[in-house]
Amino acid sequence: MTMTANSKQSSKRSKWALDFAHKTKQDKSVEIPSPPGYTPTGSLFHNVEYMRESDSNHLIIKKSWDLALGPLKQVPMNLFIMYMAGSSISIFPIMMVGMLIIRPVKALFTLQQTFKVIEGTHAFGQKFVYFLGQLVNIALALYKCQSMGLLPTHASDWLAFVEPQTRVEYSGGGFIYV
Amino acid sequence: MKKILYLFLIFVNLCGQYVIAEHEEDASTDLYVIEGKVFPWDNAASSGWQLMTHVMANGGEHYGFLREDGTFIISNVPSGSYMVEVVNPNYVYEPVRVEINSKGKFRARKVNLIQTSQVIQVPYPLKMRPLAPFRYFQVREQWRMTDFLFNPMVLMMVLPLLLIMVLPKIMNDPETRKEMEQLNNLTIYNMPEMSEVITSFLSGGEKQKSKAVKAAKKRQ
Amino acid sequence: MAPFAWTIRGNVNRFFVDAQILQYLIVLAGLFNLSLCLYEDQVGKFDWRQNYVGKITFASFDTVSTAKKIIVATEENVIAAFNLKSGQIIWRRVLEKGGHIRTLGGVADGDLISVSGGVPAIVRAWDLATGHILNEWPIAEQNTDRIKDVKWHIKDGTLHHILPIYNSGVEVTSYDSKTGEKLKTRRVSAPFISQETECVLAAPYLACLKGDSSLALVLLVHLFDTNAQPQSVTINTIFGAGAQGPYKLESVLGEEPVISINADNDQRKRILAVIGELPIPIQRDIAGDATLYVVSIDNEKVLLETTYKNGKIEIAATDLSSSAPLPDLSVTLTHTSLQSPTIMASVCPRQTKGITCRHLLSSQDHSISLLQHNKLVWTREEALASIVAVEIIELPMSDRDQAIETEFDQKERDVLSMFLRRITSQINQAKAFFQTILDLGPQQSNQRIDLVRDKFGLHKMIIAVTSAGKLYGIETRKGEIIWQLRLPNIRGFTKLSNTMILYVQRGSRHFPHPPQCALLAEDKETGEGVVYTFNPITGQPLDGLVKLGYKIKQSMLLHVTTDDFLRGILILDARNKVHVYPDSAIAVAASLGKSTYLFTADQTTGILSGFSLSYSTTQELIAHKVWELLLSPRNQKITQVVAKNPIERVHSQGRVLSDRSVLYKYINPNLVAVVTEGIGHAHKNTLNLYLLDVVSGAMIFSITHKRVRGPIHIVHSENWLVYGYFNEKGRRTEIATLELYEGKIQSNTTVFSSLATTKLPIVERQAFIFPASIEYMQETITEKGITSKHIIVALANGGILELPWMMVDPRRPTNPEMREEGVIPYMPEIPIHMDAIINYNQSVSRVMGIHTSPSGLESTCLVFVHGLDLFYTRVAPSKTFDVLKEDFDYYLIVIVLAALLISSYITKKLASQKAQKQAWK
Missing domain, CATH: 2.40.128 (Lipocalin)
Incomplete structure (x- = not known):
């Protein structure tokens, strides 16, 4: 309604200016569809206020959920990196795998710091989800290690620690001398 | 009558044994002589090469020594198959298999340990020529400048270094800068074409799309 | 690649597997570059060779040719020429093994004729100056069983073959010594010759002794004069009255026909010289x-x-x-x-x-x-041509280092006395240091300065026991003989082909106790056992020659030392009683009784027996037979019994397979390989190999090879055996390998007991063709067993080959689908690489034994080859992984580092200057 007062003055200014604000009888007859997303309700004022508050809360929570879900979103990216890196033992794959492990581990250590800004009701849940996400990343990196053969899961990896068996009996002899 | 038969049987028995004994004696050894000639390597004329070389049959069962002209004989060799090799500490000679059958016929062929029945005949009396000198030693790795320069790690480090140091100098020079700009223009000149084509393609598509959306909305 | 992977999911795994194969191939290609060889500038730095000829049987001075030399023929069937002034070998011809040089002569006439061999003998004419052969011809022998009685005489280019024929005369056949043409045969009548007459040749006469009592006669037959009659001289004419038999006739060496007769039980002798065709007895007694x-x-x-x-x-x-x-x-x-x-x-x-x-x-x-x-x-020292036992011993540390070591002798001391000790020893060291600097004071060490242990333990002492009863101590750096010991009246054990047994009772690591070695041998007269203990570093006897008073049947070194670090020797005598030498070790031996077992193998009866010492008490050691095995001597004869080296350690307990599982090795320290050869018509040319556990008597494995001929050379180590034989069917030498595995799980991870094993091991076997004839084989050994094992093979052509065990690995696959690490695909022939011959062109003839010893470095093994020649070198089977290479360029690294430091400093300075300039703009 406040908008109509202003528009009376502006409509006389330019020739080609279209007057969007005044609702003349002519205009009333023409049905202009409302722009998408616009809901012609009366209680806009209140909604905005409420929405602003709930918006900001909502936004904050949304943002923190975004943060919490970050690691999980990185999983496909990591999968792709793993696939591209190859499974030979040379500098590039090792660097990639190293990066894949170190990043989640570092993130886990700075967990408290990252979530310092976030408070709210869902804080614990978000932390947990973040934690889980990083664990999934670590698990992926470990799986990559396993497929490259770096993890000591087989008996042959522990072969160097197998002690030689101690002798119980001692023997000697050979052909008789006389 | 019985006595005669008896005696006859005994006689035949004894004869039989006698015959067997003779057969064994006949199978015994006649001794033969393996002859041949060993040729020295190129510049060995006066170095006493005949002393350093000798011929061995069957890994040392019989030996033959070289005369001054390089000929040798191995005596007292019973019939059978022998691997005759020339032993010299500096040169490799190929071994030869000499077979003497019980009638005294000699046959010399190349040694093939895997396919023992393969026969590639070699002239007899034997003529042994050196194949190659023994290469007992490995050459020490020499460190060459090229090893260092062509090491991929070094190339990876040095080339970017050069580029970093060289490029700013080039950039400072006005002429080259102009040239670079021209190059850039050339490349930029190409780019708009591509992007324009793509935008027109897409916008055409969009127009169609928006038309479709509008139509849909209208229908609503 | 991407579409390949995404389209067929199942092949992703295959892709990874292929990538792994590629990776292994690359690794394998790298492995194939395993060159085991020397560089040319390393020649002679740590190896040496010594040539010997053996005990002389014939010798003559060559005064005819321009270079004066001495020509000898030896018992080892070797003809050699020595330089007159230096004694070095000018030339040497090694004749057939096992042959006999029957005579050597003609040197005075400028030829060298040798008659060698059995029946028929070969006569060879050699060139005196150069040693080439001039001609060779076989001499036919009519009576093959009388070869011992044949005498030879070479004079004026003619070879005379002299054979006394019983009851008739002497047959003299003359040949031209160079061409072999039979010149004439003559029979000289001498009807008194019979089987009892003893005849010796005193050219041109043949002297025979007839009769034994005081009526004995010495009869002389002139061999070349048909008209001459045999002349006789009675014993009384020679000796006068009062001489007692038995008489012995000997020909006196030299150019003249002189014979000597021993009388009175070899107490005295007299000479009969034929001067001017008349026998003249010299009336003078000469010592017997x-x-x-x-x-x-x-x-x-x-x-x-x-x-x-x-x-x-x-x-x-x-x-x-x-x-x-x-x-x-x-x-x-x-x-x-x-x-x-x-x-x-x-x-x-x-x-x-x-x-x-x-x-x-x-x-x-x-x-x-x-x-x-x-x-x-x-x-x-020609005794070194017949070495029977070898040990390589570490040298002790220098006196100064030993004095330092005494500080750590682990006796309980309180802090104050230890402190005082430290102070006093350091004052002594300082004093010694100043003395050496200022060159004052006497050097009071009775050891050579250079005979001390070096940093890497590569300088050691070789103890060689020879069949002549002489012991030598040879240091390994240049092959110099440090000490010699002679043992009178002993000989090797007759049943062991005259070898003696040498044990190291104490090494040189236990200062102040001296190192001690013991030699077991037989007394020459009685055949009873003797023990001789000596210090192997100085060559001084410690307890001297101890006569044991019983015959030794078998012996074993105890594995636990007494308080003064001495290991006792358990000796089983011919009556199956056990003794310990020294007697002070009986307490230790009794305490070990329950875990000590002895076994014996008898060649004549084919019986193998095992004895246990578990009933021993500290007063008396009792050997109790616990098992017995008969390998019937009617169809097989035991030729070799091979046990593992007792100082061997196995580092890795299993092999890694391609699927990353482990195949555990069956390492039985009590396993012995028994090799028998078939005898008799049905079993001729058969080889049987049995693997026997000598504690429990169980036969772990046995294998038979048919149509195979010896001599068999066998190497038994860790969990494998490598043996070489001659295949009659293919007429080639082959090497076969056996390897024993427990399986994928270990039956007992901590302890191995021969009495508790119930499961027989899995045996992998393979055979390969070897393109040369083998004289001897031995494996390398290192202190911790980490280095790979190579087999040192002595070849008949004088070379010594270092064969990696990887080449004879029985698990070499014939169709490699999945290649494992360290396994190369199967090829039937083992190639002999020229650069794997460790003695380059220093040929070693007639190798009788190879002895390997660990050195202070884990990567290096010391190899000593003996036979007619001695050769010593070092091998590094996995290359010298624990030391820097010899030509490590220290200078280059220092220069590069310095250059980089300087340049980094300069660039830092320049960069800061530039930044400063920028900041001012």
Whole structure:
């Protein structure tokens, strides 16, 4: 309604200016569809206020959920990196795998710091989800290690620690001398 | 009558044994002589090469020594198959298999340990020529400048270094800068074409799309 | 790649597997570059070779050719020429193994003729100056069983074959010595010759002794004069009255026909010389053990008598006919190296300053020396051509280091006394240091400065025991003989082909106890056992020769030391009673009784028995038979019993397979390989190999090879066996390998007990063709067993090959789908690479044994090869992974580092300057 007062003055200014604000009888007859997303309700004022508050809360929570879900979103990216890196033992794959492990581990250590800004009701849940996400990343990196053969899961990896068996009996002899 | 038969049987028995004994004696050894000639390597004329070389049959069962002209004989060799090799500490000679059958016929062929029945005949009396000198030693790795320069790690480090140091100098020079700009223009000149084509393609598509959306909305 | 992977999911795994194969191939290609060889500049730095000829049987001085030399023929079937002045070998011809040189002669006429071999013999004519053969011809022998009685005489280019025929005469066949043409056959009648007459050749006569009592006769037959009658001389004419039999006839060496007759049980002898066709007995008693030689000086015949008493050699010269002593030709000499020498050849040329006699002496312990007028010009230790036992011992540390070590002798001390000790020892060290700097004070060490342990333990001492009863200590750096010991009246064990047993009872790591070695041998007369203990570093006897008083059947070194670090020797005597040497070790032996087992193998009866010492008490050690195995001697004969090296350690307990699982090795320290050869018509040419556990008597594995001929050479180590034999069917030498595995799980991870094993191991076997003939094989050994094992093979052509065990691995796959690490695909022939021959062109003839020893470095093994020649070198089977390479360029690294430091500093400075300039803009 406040908008109509202003528009009376502006409509006389330019020739080609279209007057969007005044609702003349002519205009009333023409049905202009409302722009998408616009809901012609009366209680806009209140909604905005409420929405602003709930918006900001909502936004904050949304943002923190975004943060919490970050690691999980990185999983496909990591999968792709793993696939591209190859499974030979040379500098590039090792660097990639190293990066894949170190990043989640570092993130886990700075967990408290990252979530310092976030408070709210869902804080614990978000932390947990973040934690889980990083664990999934670590698990992926470990799986990559396993497929490259770096993890000591087989008996042959522990072969160097197998002690030689101690002798119980001692023997000697050979052909008789006389 | 019985006595005669008896005696006859005994006689035949004894004869039989006698015959067997003779057969064994006949199978015994006649001794033969393996002859041949060993040729020295190129510049060995006066170095006493005949002393350093000798011929061995069957890994040392019989030996033959070289005369001054390089000929040798191995005596007292019973019939059978022998691997005759020339032993010299500096040169490799190929071994030869000499077979003497019980009638005294000699046959010399190349040694093939895997396919023992393969026969590639070699002239007899034997003529042994050196194949190659023994290469007992490995050459020490020499460190060459090229090893260092062509090491991929070094190339990876040095080339970017050069580029970093060289490029700013080039950039400072006005002429080259102009040239670079021209190059850039050339490349930029190409780019708009591509992007324009793509935008027109897409916008055409969009127009169609928006038309479709509008139509849909209208229908609503 | 991407579409390949995404389209067929199942092939992703395959892709990874392929990538792994590629990776292994690359690794394998790298492995194939395993060159085991030397660089040319390493020649002679840590290896040496010594040539020997053996005990001399015939010798003569070559005075005819321009270069004066000595020609010898030895018991080892070797003909050699020595340089007169230095004793070095000018040329050497090694004849067939096992042959016999029957005679050598003709040197005086400028040819060299040798008759060698069995039946028929081969006569070879050699060129004196160069050693080439001039001609060779076989001599046919009519009566093959009388070869021992044949005598040979070479003179004026003719070879005479002299054979006494019983009851008829002497048959003399003459041949041209160079061409072999039969010149004539003559029979000289001498009807008194029978089986009991003893005949010796004193050219041109044949002297025979007939009868034994005082009516004995010496009959002389002239072989070349058909008209001459045999002449006889009675014993009484020679000896006068009162001589007692048994008499022995001997020919005196030298150019003249002189014989000597021993009487009175070898107490004295007299000479019968044939001068001017008449036998003239020389009426003079000569000591029974003197050796005689007749040399002619200026057409006068001089008799040289050599006697040896208490280390003093005396050569007395007398005129032959007149018995007048010639004191200026007589020599008296004291020398440790010679024992009962005999003059083998002698030449006394008249020179401007008089007569200088040169005598070539050969002593009973096989050493050869040249005596020139009272002075020994050179000596050669030819006993080293027949070494029977070898040990390589670490050298002790220097006195100074040993003194430091005494601080740590682990006896309980309180802090104060330890502190004082430290202070005093450091003051002593400082004093010694100043003394050496300022060169004051005497060097009070009775050890050579360079005979101490070096940093890497590569300088060691080789103890060699020879069949002549002589022991040598040879240091490994240059092959110098440090000490020699002679043991009178002992010989090797007859049933073991005259070898003696050498044990190291204490090493040189236990200062102040001296290192101790013990030698077990037989007494020459009684056949009872003797033990000789000595210090292997200095060569001094410790307890000396101890006569045991019983015959030794078997012996074993205990594995636990007594308090003073001495390991006792358990000796089983012929009556199956156990003794310990030294007696102080009986307590230790009794305490070990329950875990000690002895086994014996008898070749004649084919019985293998195992004994346990578990019933032993500290008063008495009892051996109790626990198992017995009979390998019937009617169809097989035990030829070898091979156990593992007792100081061996196995580092890795299993093998890694391609699927990353482990195949555990079956390492049984009590496993022994018994090799038997079939005898008799049905089992001829069969080889049986049995793997026997000697504690429980269980036969773990057995295998038979048919149509196979010996000699078999076998190497038994860790969990594998490698053996070489000659395949009659393919007429080639083959090497077969056996490897024993427990399986994928270990039955007992901590302890191995032979009595508790119930599961037999899995045996992998493979055979390969080897393109050369093998003389001996031995595996390398290192202290911790981490280095890979290579097999040192001595070849018949004089080379020594270092064969990696990887080449004879029985798990080499014939169709490699999935390649494992360290396994190369199967090829039937083992290639002999030229650069794997560790003795490059220093051929070693007639190798009888190879001894390997660990050194201080884990990567290096010391190899000592003995036979007719000695050769020593170092091998590094996995290359020297624990030391920097020799040509490590220290200087280059230092220069590069310095250059980089400087350049980084400069660039830092420049960069800061530039930043400053920028900041000011």
